[in-house]
Amino acid sequence: MxxxxxxxxxxxxxxxxxxxxxxxxxxxxxxxxxxxxxxxLSTSLKGPTEDIYSYPPSFFPGEPTLHNYAEVARIIPVWDYALNSLKVATANVVTNCVGAALAGYALARLSYRGRKAAMLAFILAMLVPVEAIIIAQFTTMRDLGLNNTLIGVLLPGCVGAMNVLLMRNAFLSQPREVEDAAFVDGANVWQRFLWISLPGVKGTLAVVAIFSFMGAWDDFLWPLIVLSDPENFTLTVGLNYLQGTFVQDPRLVAAGTIIAVAPLILLFACLQRYFFRGVGEGAIKG
Structure with missing residues (x-):
């Protein structure tokens, strides 16, 4: 057989x-x-009468309800916090896509003195932990008068070193001959960037957009430090108020977690085709 x-x-x-x-x-x-x-998700749908500590644990809610989500919105202005997070995350996506594309193209295609030093600076920036520079970031925002503002939350991460290196590798993977032919035809550097190189790295731009949105949306430590007015709180900081010092309801915490994660799932679902295509754009140099 x-x-x-x-x-x-x-x-x-x-x-x-x-x-x-x-x-x-x-x-x-x-x-x-x-x-x-x-x-x-299961915990967030369980009603107040269900025992979430029973053994063996029950995965499926006995009587599914959306009461916990309504309770989260009653306790904290969750939609205002979500709007603040959306503003920061959207701005972070724009600044990272534009800044990383420009910097990555300059590192990959332009010839100038100090290009290797600039490349080394971006690599070293990735090796420095955020905790080591967070005090310097805070004092800088304070001196600029940007503490307790959403711009102060956005500014330190508006262009990420990892995103710049991703864009650089994507541009390097493109054949140089097409751009050289455009140069011979009289195209300047902006025309070569916008009309020849940039359309070929849409997948990597999608990867940068997803990473930038996730990083800004999930960030907790920096907004917690720089923000003091509850009206400016982002969603991650605002959800922290669902956990009291002496009393907390795991159902509400779970509902708040689902509210925070849902936009990320939606974003990835919309951009997954470009994401998986972009992961390999810089893997092989053409």
Whole structure:
């Protein structure tokens, strides 16, 4: 009897037990990564009469309800906080996409004195932990009069070093001959950037946009330090008020978590096609 075997991407045959082992490991990783989110979603839908500490734990709510979400909106102005986070995250996406594209193109295509030093500076910037410079950031925002403002939240992360390097690799992966031909035809550097190089890195721009939005939306430490007026709180800082010193309701915390995560899921669902295409744009130099 012939045993059916599967062939992988490299043309090698995979035994059935190896295939089962791979899928088993994938299912374990899926449970580890997605399980906590599904548990939070289940907890957020449980009513006040359900025992969330019962053993064995009940995954599915007995009587699903949206009461916890309404209670979150009653306790804190969650939609105002979400609007503040949306303003910061949207501005962060714009500044990172524009700034990283310009800087990445300059590092990849332009010839000037000090280009290697600039490249080294971006690499070193990635190695410095945020906690090491956060005091300097705070004093800088204070001296500029930007403390307790959304601009003060946005400014330190308006262009990320990682995003610049991603764009640089994407531009380097493009064939140089097309741009050289445009230069011979009389195209200046802005025309070559806008009409030749930039359309070929849309996937990487989507990756930068997703990372920038997630980083700004999920940031908690810096907004907590720079903001003091509750009217300017972002969503992550505002949700912290759902956890009291002596009393807290895990249902409300779970509902607040789902409110904070939902926009990220929606964003990734809309841009996933460009995301997976952009991940490999800078992997191979053409």
């Amino acid at each position: 012939t045993i059916l075997r599967t062939i992988d991407a490299e043309g090698r045959r995979i035994a059935p037990w190896q295939l089962v082992l791979r899928y088993a490991l994938l299912l374990v990783m899926l449970a580890v990564m997605v399980g906590p989110f599904l548990w939070q």
